[in-house]
Amino acid sequence: MTTTNYPNLFEPLRVGNKTIKNRVLMGSMHTGLEDRAKNYPKLAEYFRQRAAGQTGIMVTGGIAPNVSGWVGPFSGFLKYGFQVKRHKLVTAAVHQEGSLICMQILHSGRYGYHPFNVSATDKQSPITPFKPKKLTDKKIRKQIHDFVNCARLSQKANYDGIEIMGSEGYLINQFISPRTNDRDDQWGGSYENRTRFALEIVKQTRKAVGEDFIIIFRLSMLELVNNGSSIDEVIRLAKDLEKAGVSIINTGIGWHEARVPTIATMVPRAGFAWVTELIKKEVSVPLVTTNRINHPQVAEDIIASGKADMVSMARPFLADPDLVKKSQAGQEQDINICIGCNQACLDHVFQNKRASCLVNPAACHETEFVKQPISKMKNIAVVGAGMAGLSCSTTLAERGHQVTLFEAANKIGGQFNLAAAIPGKEEFVHTINYFTHLLNKHDINLKLNHKPSESELSQFDEVVIATGVTPRVPGIEGIDHEKVILYHDLLSGRKQAGKKIAVIGAGGIGFDVSEYLSVENPDEAQSIADFCAEWGIDQRIESPGGLIKAHDEKSAREIYMLQRKTTKPGKGLGKTTGWIHRLSLKKKGVKTITGVSYDKIDDAGLHIRVKEKPQVLDVDHVIICAGQISNKELHREEAENYHIIGGADLAAELDAKRAIKQGTLLGQKL
Ligand code: FAD
Ligand code: NAP
Numbered sequence: 173m174t175t176t177n178y179p180n181l182f183e184p185l186r187v188g189n190k191t192i193k194n195r196v197l198m199g200s201m202h203t204g205l206e207d208r209a210k211n212y213p214k215l216a217e218y219f220r221q222r223a224a225g226q227t228g229i230m231v232t233g234g235i236a237p238n239v240s241g242w243v244g245p246f247s248g249f250l251k252y253g254f255q256v257k258r259h260k261l262v263t264a265a266v267h268q269e270g271s272l273i274c275m276q277i278l279h280s281g282r283y284g285y286h287p288f289n290v291s292a293t294d295k296q297s298p299i300t301p302f303k304p305k306k307l308t309d310k311k312i313r314k315q316i317h318d319f320v321n322c323a324r325l326s327q328k329a330n331y332d333g334i335e336i337m338g339s340e341g342y343l344i345n346q347f348i349s350p351r352t353n354d355r356d357d358q359w360g361g362s363y364e365n366r367t368r369f370a371l372e373i374v375k376q377t378r379k380a381v382g383e384d385f386i387i388i389f390r391l392s393m394l395e396l397v398n399n400g401s402s403i404d405e406v407i408r409l410a411k412d413l414e415k416a417g418v419s420i421i422n423t424g425i426g427w428h429e430a431r432v433p434t435i436a437t438m439v440p441r442a443g444f445a446w447v448t449e450l451i452k453k454e455v456s457v458p459l460v461t462t463n464r465i466n467h468p469q470v471a472e473d474i475i476a477s478g479k480a481d482m483v484s485m486a487r488p489f490l491a492d493p494d495l496v497k498k499s500q501a502g503q504e505q506d507i508n509i510c511i512g513c514n515q516a517c518l519d520h521v522f523q524n525k526r527a528s529c530l531v532n533p534a535a536c537h538e539t540e541f542v543k544q545p546i547s548k549m550k551n552i553a554v555v556g557a558g559m560a561g562l563s564c565s566t567t568l569a570e571r572g573h574q575v576t577l578f579e580a581a582n583k584i585g586g587q588f589n590l591a592a593a594i595p596g597k598e599e600f601v602h603t604i605n606y607f608t609h610l611l612n613k614h615d616i617n618l619k620l621n622h623k624p625s626e627s628e629l630s631q632f633d634e635v636v637i638a639t640g641v642t643p644r645v646p647g648i649e650g651i652d653h654e655k656v657i658l659y660h661d662l663l664s665g666r667k668q669a670g671k672k673i674a675v676i677g678a679g680g681i682g683f684d685v686s687e688y689l690s691v692e693n694p695d696e697a698q699s700i701a702d703f704c705a706e707w708g709i710d711q712r713i714e715s716p717g718g719l720i721k722a723h724d725e726k727s728a729r730e731i732y733m734l735q736r737k738t739t740k741p742g743k744g745l746g747k748t749t750g751w752i753h754r755l756s757l758k759k760k761g762v763k764t765i766t767g768v769s770y771d772k773i774d775d776a777g778l779h780i781r782v783k784e785k786p787q788v789l790d791v792d793h794v795i796i797c798a799g800q801i802s803n804k805e806l807h808r809e810e811a812e813n814y815h816i817i818g819g820a821d822l823a824a825e826l827d828a829k830r831a832i833k834q835g836t837l838l839g840q841k842l
């Protein structure tokens with residue numbers, strides 16, 4: 173089916189004897205559900221919902237071909253006939269909804285977080301504590317056999333094809349790249365020898381599975397590590413893979429050990445589509461482009477411009493399983509957009525927790541988040557339209573309750589508005605827009621600029637207190653001095669900062685405020701070219717690995733970021749994004765001082781002591797980012813019909829993930 177809005181995106185694509193109904197591939201994501209047989213009914217429902225959402229073709233999370241290929245201890249693998257049955261639940265659910273699904277075969281090689289890992293080399297990766305065993309010729313052949321066996325079993329499980337994971341620095345990539353292939357036998361050295369492993373896997377698999385089984389190869393096109401592949405080798409390998417029998421080539425960007433952001437929210441939208449374009453004219457099999465494509469228009473523009481034949485979106489399907497269906501129906505406002513935060517998806521996976529989504533806590537928990545019908549319609553007041561109040565009121569109203577939402581400010585969103593003001597977090601505004609749309613859609617009575625009185629609240633059957641937090645004001649002498657600015661006054665534009673700044677507090681907000689102050693114009697979104705220059709990405713990929721000298725832009729201000737603790741600043745930041753924030757500020761020359769005692773603030777600046785040594789930071793302004801305190805005044809703990817959520821409930825370690833989840837759960841309960 174084609175629609176007028178996205179004619180290219182909804183053009184079907186014929187691959188072998190199969191028709192992919194549109195150009196959208198749901199990219200592989202490890203959810204944690206694929207690791208245990210007992211979780212396959214949940215996995216099946218997760219995929220069923222995305223298939224019902226009209227996704228063209230989907231790829232499962234990585235399944236290892238054997239134990240040595242595990243990503244971590246006891247992760248999912250497919251080696252034996254008895255393991256096929258559980259996968260049939262997944263394929264049946266997807267086929268019932270008329271979509272296609274491929275199983276990703278992923279051998280982690282030296283990235284395996286376990287003692288049985290193997291590689292082309294015996295050199296340990298910088299991101300795993302386990303030294304790999306270097307594979308012998310015989311064991312390499314055994315690995316190839318296991319890949320083929322795994323593909324055959326996936327065919328028995330009724331998958332429509334497989335994706336062979338050849339990028340991101342996993343085993344196949346470790347053979348291809350001179351960075352990790354230090355062999356001098358027929359599996360190392362020359363290009364022909366380094367690519368033999370990949371090509372043998374494809375050739376032997378094609379022979380085993382026949383012509384019509386889809387083989388997608390995830391090709392590492394831009395490695396972002398030193399001594400990686402350059403464009404000539406990538407193009408040559410793409411052509412050889414085509415000859416070897418792949419049906420589709422998907423784009424792989426960056427190794428896991430790369431120190432360049434590739435999918436985090438500060439990466440511009442479609443920030444790596446240019447990589448796929450470099451290969452496009454060189455092969456005739458369909459090419460899939462990927463990374464930070466989170467909206468149908470972005471996807472349509474890529475296909476229309478001829479940069480790629482298909483787009484891969486992965487996290488956007490956690491945020492909204494119906495993304496394609498809503499795009500087809502012209503209901504873009506209904507799309508819950510992935511904001512690229514990584515907080516509930518990748519961060520969870522790296523902590524060995526089941527993946528989910530900050531903006532959609534039902535993701536990967538589909539069987540647990542079933543919308544409950546209400547037994548009796550209630551009149552409910554929600555106080556505070558931050559993330560907690562918004563998720564609660566929209567869930568309540570969707571279930572049929574009558575909801576009045578009180579908000580003291582002149583707009584909804586609470587603290588999330590301040591987050592969206594940070595350079596690189598521009599996407600956050602979409603969540604506020606999405607909730608604005610839902611408030612209208614579900615007829616919620618929104619009362620802005622309105623703090624309800626106790627007597628007003630007494631008219632309601634249930635009262636939800638979601639009044640959030642206010643900045644903590646530390647008891648430092650001179651805290652009332654005109655140099656002092658609280659973070660919310662700065663980020664909301666009520667106050668402006670000078671050229672020399674001390675930031676008190678090096679938590680999430682201290683980092684964000686420093687980022688905000690370090691750029692000349694925080695409202696200006698970064699272009700793809702500027703992003704590449706900042707992170708040293710060679711847009712011609714002529715240098716091996718595609719790295720060149722980064723253009724280190726100095727901070728627009730002299731900034732000191734301070735904390736009392738002696739631990740590493742930003743220790744509590746996200747697992748997969750904290751390093752980006754730390755590196756970004758370091759590159760800009762922002763100074764961090766730990767183990768600080770604050771003495772006073774006066775006309776001379778901020779007086780501190782570090783290891784008992786006094787010093788004065790001669791700054792124009794001191795920005796306070798010293799945590800937050802809950803606004804609980806309206807809560808009546810003794811009243812059974814009063815409920816408290818989000819920051820109002822608990823300020824410590826508050827983030828939007830918790831606020832939205834708590835709001836949604838309460839919204840389902842009342
Ligand atoms: P709030 O956002 O504080 O909302 C409470 C609302 O209640 C406000 O709108 C307030 O005006 C209203 N209110 C208060 N009193 C009353 C009253 N008496 N009557 C009516 N209304 C009232 N979180 C993340 O997960 N990821 C991030 O990357 C991230 N970055 C951030 C960056 C910055 C700079 C900031 C400041 C925060 C960031 N956060 C981030 C935190 C996140 O925004 C908050 O944790 C979350 O939004 C809290 O939601 P809440 O609804 O509990 O509270
Ligand atoms: P935070 O992470 O708890 O950091 C508070 C900072 O203030 C710490 O550096 C702390 O360091 C300092 N501090 C605390 N009490 C102080 C006092 N009395 N005097 C001086 N300094 C004091 O809180 P936050 O930065 O306000 O962030 C709030 C929440 O928003 C976080 O929990 C986070 O989850 C969320 N957030 C997340 C992101 C993200 O990228 N994921 C970004 C922004 C915010 P010392 O005690 O060592 O001085």
Ligand code: SF4
Nearest residue numbers: 510513514517529530
């Ligand atoms: Fe996207 Fe954040 Fe949800 Fe992950 S947690 S899918 S990055 S919105």
